[in-house]
Amino acid sequence: MLGIGPCLSAWAEQRPILIQDITRETRWPEWTARITGLPLRSVLSAPLTTEGRRIGAIKVYSSAPNAFDDHSVFLIERLATPAAVMLGNARDREATERMSSQLVEALSNRDLISRAQGVLMERMKLTARETLTVMLSASKGGDKPLHEIAREIVNGMTNQ
Amino acid sequence: MESFDEPNGQAPATRRAMEEAGLRLNAVWMRYFSFTGEAGEYEIDAYLNGSLELPAHERDLISHAVNELIKELPPRRMAPYSGKPPETHQEQNSSSENPS
Numbered sequence: 482m483l484g485i486g487p488c489l490s491a492w493a494e495q496r497p498i499l500i501q502d503i504t505r506e507t508r509w510p511e512w513t514a515r516i517t518g519l520p521l522r523s524v525l526s527a528p529l530t531t532e533g534r535r536i537g538a539i540k541v542y543s544s545a546p547n548a549f550d551d552h553s554v555f556l557i558e559r560l561a562t563p564a565a566v567m568l569g570n571a572r573d574r575e576a577t578e579r580m581s582s583q584l585v586e587a588l589s590n591r592d593l594i595s596r597a598q599g600v601l602m603e604r605m606k607l608t609a610r611e612t613l614t615v616m617l618s619a620s621k622g623g624d625k626p627l628h629e630i631a632r633e634i635v636n637g638m639t640n641q
Numbered sequence: 642m643e644s645f646d647e648p649n650g651q652a653p654a655t656r657r658a659m660e661e662a663g664l665r666l667n668a669v670w671m672r673y674f675s676f677t678g679e680a681g682e683y684e685i686d687a688y689l690n691g692s693l694e695l696p697a698h699e700r701d702l703i704s705h706a707v708n709e710l711i712k713e714l715p716p717r718r719m720a721p722y723s724g725k726p727p728e729t730h731q732e733q734n735s736s737s738e739n740p741s
Contacts, residue, residue, distance in 0.1 A: 587675035594677050610698055613677065617705055626709055627676055 486512040491526040491538040497554050500524040502546040525549040527557045529565035536568045590628040597631035651700055655707055656689040662711045672706035 486509055487498040500506050503522050506513050526540040539561050543549065594616070601612035616634070620627040659669060666689075670682040680688070680699055687693035688703070695703075 583671055587671045590675035591677055594675070598677070613698070613702075617701060620705065620709075624712075627705060 488526045488538040488540050491528045495528050497527040520544040522546040523548040527561040531565040531569040536565050594631040597634040673703050676702045678702045
């Protein structure tokens with residue numbers, strides 16, 4: 482990863498970037514040095530942005546110089562808008578799914594800990610808060626996650 | 642009944658531990674919530690930044706959430722010794738008592 486180049490500029494500056502001819506391009510010297518030798522003469526890159534969020538950039542290459550003009554810029558921007566919306570939606574959906582699976586896990590552990598609290602309250606005649614203190618010190622002392630301690634307490638009860 | 646006294650800078654030290662380990666507030670809150678923690682994410686944020694006091698019980702649940710998440714981070718890479726093949730990831734896994 483170079484960290485510089487026309488695509489990143491398109492993304493950072495939020496505007497389309499057009500390179501008519503790589504051999505005469507001076508704005509990204511490190512990038513042009515790297516791609517020398519590749520069958521690549523002109524580049525068109527447009528930012529992918531939806532609702533103010535910068536998703537990335539889309540790019541088209543050509544092996545011929547001066548392959549793109551103002552109409553190409555118009556076309557790529559027409560394409561970039563729906564592409565950014567679709568990518569943004571896919572990203573949101575993924576984030577939501579990840580979030581809800583974490584929440585399901587957190588809820589089931591919370592439930593497990595509450596059940597273990599109930600067991601300890603009955604067995605040791607403690608308050609709910611005191612049982613959590615007992616489980617916390619067991620977790621710290623035994624280097625086991627709190628929900629593992631709770632699971633052992635709940636399982637120990639059901640096995641008896 | 643609730644002990645609110647916070648003499649030893651528990652909140653800033655907890656925040657530093659989170660920052661050093663690169664833990665996100667949301668992940669810490671989620672773990673704390675799974676510990677039957679009662680404060681919301683917004684309150685935890687306020688507590689960590691010194692603008693809200695929480696009872697000792699809730700503070701310790703936050704600390705425990707942070708500590709569990711830190712222990713779950715992948716171990717730091719170790720330097721190899723001369724003449725020994727580098728320890729593979731497999732060996733590192735089998736030595737830990739991870740049940741998965």
